[in-house]
Amino acid sequence: MKSERYRRTAGVLLAVLALVATAVTPAAASHQSKPRPTIVLVHGAWADGSGWSKVTRRLQDDGYQVRVPPNPLRNLGSDSATVRNFLATLSGPIVLVGHSYGGAVITNAATGNPNVKALVYVDGFAPAQGESIFPLAGADSALAVDPTTVFDFVPYPGGPPGDVDLYLKHDTFVTSFASGVPRREAESLYPAQRPLTLSAGNDLSGTPAYATIPSWYVLGTGDRIITPTAQLFMATRAHSTITRVPAGHLSLVSHPGQVANVIEKAAKATR
Structure with missing residues (x-):
């Protein structure tokens, strides 16, 4: 029984x-x-993809697939189209990250792409429609002075009349662009800087992706290129989740752990 x-x-x-x-x-x-998103990192002016190396390593160690396509730095419209076409080759969700001028590029490149689930700005420009980046840097920016004191002007073949490549002068690069980065490292970055064209800095931005895609913003409180006040204005306007980091313009180099953490928060929010 x-x-x-x-x-x-x-x-x-x-x-x-x-x-x-x-x-x-x-x-x-x-x-x-639900798959983990692919994280796409877009560099800005006077830099290249290697600037993301410390962040990339941390994201890969945490199991994320990372891509770092080149940003041509020629024209905001064509640079955004270059990144937009690259994104079209990826399947699944995407977290799109932009540093400095790369922020303006992702603002345009992600518009209308349903796979881009989050935007992350790292000391980046987040322009509204019809704005150009140079005026957004802030009144106290190291760039808001006589341009002949901060740039070396280099003509390039095939460019529009009067257009030039802008290279940062040594002192501006080391003391302002790379402020907060150890001096020896800043000196090693200076020779390999990639120039931005003068016209790219004045191109008008299109419909901003942050109007429909959630965004996060890493704000460098010691930034001398895009002032903290200017960053706060853009981040607030974009309704970004803001993380302040005690860093200069190259927080991705000087504070890669904190930058990677914000990117991962954005990635987790998409799942």
């Missing part, structure tokens, strides 16, 4: 467990099946 009762009790328990598993497992499986 007892053994029969135990068998019946066990049968009832198994039936209940089966019902629970049927009810719970699909939802849990659905949640777990």
